[in-house]
Amino acid sequence: MTKVDPDKLKLFSFLLFTKLEGAVTSAMVHLGDHLGIYRAMAAANSPMTSAQLAHATQLNERWIREWAYNQAAAKIISTINNPSDSPTIEDDTFFLSPEQTAVLASDDHPAFGMGMFHGLPQTMDSLNHLPESFRSGIGRNYDSKGAQGAVSIERSFEPWSRANLISAVLPKLDGVTEVLYKGAQVADIGCGAGGAVLLMGKEFPNSKFVGYDISKYALARAAEKLQASKITNATFTDPRDQPMPTDNSIDLITTFDCIHDMTHPQQMMQSIRQAITNDGTWLLVDIKAHDSFTMNATKNPMAALLYGVSVMSCMSSSMSQPGGAGLGTLGLSAKTAEQMAKSAGFSRFRRLEVEHAVNAFYEIRP
Ligand SMILES: C[S@@+](CC[C@H](N)C(=O)[O-])C[C@H]1O[C@@H](n2cnc3c(N)ncnc32)[C@H](O)[C@@H]1O
Numbered sequence: 274m275t276k277v278d279p280d281k282l283k284l285f286s287f288l289l290f291t292k293l294e295g296a297v298t299s300a301m302v303h304l305g306d307h308l309g310i311y312r313a314m315a316a317a318n319s320p321m322t323s324a325q326l327a328h329a330t331q332l333n334e335r336w337i338r339e340w341a342y343n344q345a346a347a348k349i350i351s352t353i354n355n356p357s358d359s360p361t362i363e364d365d366t367f368f369l370s371p372e373q374t375a376v377l378a379s380d381d382h383p384a385f386g387m388g389m390f391h392g393l394p395q396t397m398d399s400l401n402h403l404p405e406s407f408r409s410g411i412g413r414n415y416d417s418k419g420a421q422g423a424v425s426i427e428r429s430f431e432p433w434s435r436a437n438l439i440s441a442v443l444p445k446l447d448g449v450t451e452v453l454y455k456g457a458q459v460a461d462i463g464c465g466a467g468g469a470v471l472l473m474g475k476e477f478p479n480s481k482f483v484g485y486d487i488s489k490y491a492l493a494r495a496a497e498k499l500q501a502s503k504i505t506n507a508t509f510t511d512p513r514d515q516p517m518p519t520d521n522s523i524d525l526i527t528t529f530d531c532i533h534d535m536t537h538p539q540q541m542m543q544s545i546r547q548a549i550t551n552d553g554t555w556l557l558v559d560i561k562a563h564d565s566f567t568m569n570a571t572k573n574p575m576a577a578l579l580y581g582v583s584v585m586s587c588m589s590s591s592m593s594q595p596g597g598a599g600l601g602t603l604g605l606s607a608k609t610a611e612q613m614a615k616s617a618g619f620s621r622f623r624r625l626e627v628e629h630a631v632n633a634f635y636e637i638r639p
Contacts, residue, residue, distance in 0.1 A: 298347045301340055303393040305349075305377065308332060310340065311369065311387075315378035320353055320366035341367045349373070380428070383436035388429025389582075395422045399585045412589030412597070415488045415534070423490040427466035430530065433629070434468055439476050442556070445625045446636050449525055449554050453477040457524035460485060460517060460548060462541070463531025467495030467509055474507040482507040485517060519547040527556045530632065533605040534590040536597035542617035546639065555619070555637040557610060561629070562603040569603050575631065579603050610635060 305311045313329040314321065321329070323338035330337070345352040345367060353366050375382040389396075395418040406412050415422060443450050453459070456479035461470045464484030474482045484507065486492055495509040517523075526545050532538045545555055560579065563569045569576045583589075583602035592599045600609075611622040614637050625634040 294347070298343060298349065299390060299393060301343045301347075302349060302377075302387075303390045304340060305344065306387040306390055310337065311350075311374075311377040314350065314367065314369045315374045317368075320368040322363055322366055324363070326367065338362065338365075341365075349377070380432060381435065383433045385428070385432040388425055388427070388432075391428050392418060392422050392425025395419055395425070396582075396585050399589065403584065403589075406589060406592070410592065411595065412592035412599075414590050414593040415586075416490055417589075418586075420490045420494070423466055423488060423494050426491070427468060427494065430465070431468040434472060434529075437627075438469060438472055442558075442625070442627055442634060443473075445627060445634070446525075446554050446556060449556075452524055453480050456480055458522055459483070459525045459527070460523050461527045461529070462486075462512075462517070462545070463528055463534065464495060464509065465491045465529075465531075467491075467498055467507075469527060469529055470495070470507050470509070471498060471502050471504055474504040475502070478506060480506065484509040485512045487511055487513065517544055517548045519544075521547065521550050521553075523548045524550055524553050525556065526553070527558070529558045530560065532557065532559055532610075533600040533602060534587050535600075536591055536594040538591070538598050538600060538605075539613055539617065542613055542619075546618040549639065551639050553639065555614075557614075557635040557637055558632050559605045559610065559635075560602055560631055561633040562606040562609075564606045564608050573603075576603070579631075607633060607635070 308330060310326065310330055310332070313326060317325070317329060323341055324334050326341065327334035327337045341350065341352075344350040350373060351368050351370050353368070369377060375384050376386040379385055399413065399417070402413060402417070415426070418425070443453070453473070454477060457477075459473065459480055459482045461473075461482065461484045464470055464486045465488070467484050470482045470484040473480070484495055486495070486509070489511075492509050492511060499507060499509065526549050528545075532541065535541050549555060561573070563572055569579075573579070579602045583604075586602075588599050588601035588604075591597050591601065607624060614622055619637050619639055621636075621638040623636045625636055627634040
């Protein structure tokens with residue numbers, strides 16, 4: 274073995290333990306969301322001691338205090354620096370800046386970021402099963418993360434969609450909103466908890482919407498939300514019970530962050546071609562990916578996060594049956610998507626100008 278450089282050794286060890294710090298702090302973020310601590314801080318809207326925070330959340334002060342020290346040290350929450358030489362516990366106060374409030378405590382803000390943290394226990398539990406997947410090659414689908422897994426996905430994607438889908442995305446599709454206001458048939462495939470279907474169903478009462486998903490937990494959540502919404506032009510179903518039509522009768526098909534999760538994405542694109550009218554539109558939303566690992570690693574600052582999420586969720590789902598394609602989170606670049614869509618019988622492929630931190634948007638037409 275070549276000689277170890279002590280400076281490089283220190284730097285590498287530091288790098289490694291920053292990852293562990295991230296994992297442990299992520300667990301504390303999960304608790305801050307789950308226990309309503311961030312929401313209590315946002316509601317107070319002024320600095321609080323750990324005792325005040327414990328009172329507001331009805332939680333134990335000692336546990337809150339240690340949690341707050343982690344969060345403030347990691348700069349997830351803010352603290353007022355105490356100038357005293359011998360500060361007391363009562364001197365330490367904690368608060369959320371407006372930006373921290375948006376990301377940590379505002380379900381309605383497009384930048385709300387608690388979705389992935391919501392599902393952290395389920396995502397981390399996959400560690401108990403991944404060694405077997407590495408041996409057998411077979412991954413686990415979204416239902417392996419249970420009902421809270423479906424809620425985690427819902428909370429990850431819906432805040433942005435609520436703010437942007439109707440106002441900023443659909444108008445970018447050629448002539449689609451006009452058709453939807455008049456009355457059209459729409460399918461959202463891989464609909465998850467149904468957020469996009471319900472948003473569109475409400476905005477376009479003359480159109481009919483069907484959400485398809487293979488996750489029983491996501492479908493149950495979608496059904497619950499449909500009932501609460503009182504929307505009457507939407508239904509949710511499992512395509513294995515009620516297959517998608519094959520008679521070119523659907524005017525708009527949407528797929529949000531799900532094609533790369535599918536075991537047979539090419540087959541799905543063929544089914545989409547059979548379902549869609551000859552002048553219909555497929556809105557494909559999928560992770561912004563480059564064509565190679567090197568490009569992703571050098572151009573996408575979230576590459577390590579996304580490759581890790583892939584092993585624990587996306588690629589696992591797409592390998593959950595023998596022969597699964599295993600595209601992975603960063604596996605559907607624009608070039609790959611266009612090639613696959615063209616071999617499924619589509620001829621027009623256009624990237625839409627939509628600003629999003631992780632997703633790319635495409636209009637695909639026969
Ligand atoms: C990351 S989630 C996205 C959910 C939803 N589109 C959203 O944006 O919230 C991917 C979804 O694709 C679903 N899925 C995977 N394979 C599918 C298939 N072959 N047909 C329908 N849905 C599928 C999963 O069950 C999961 O709910």
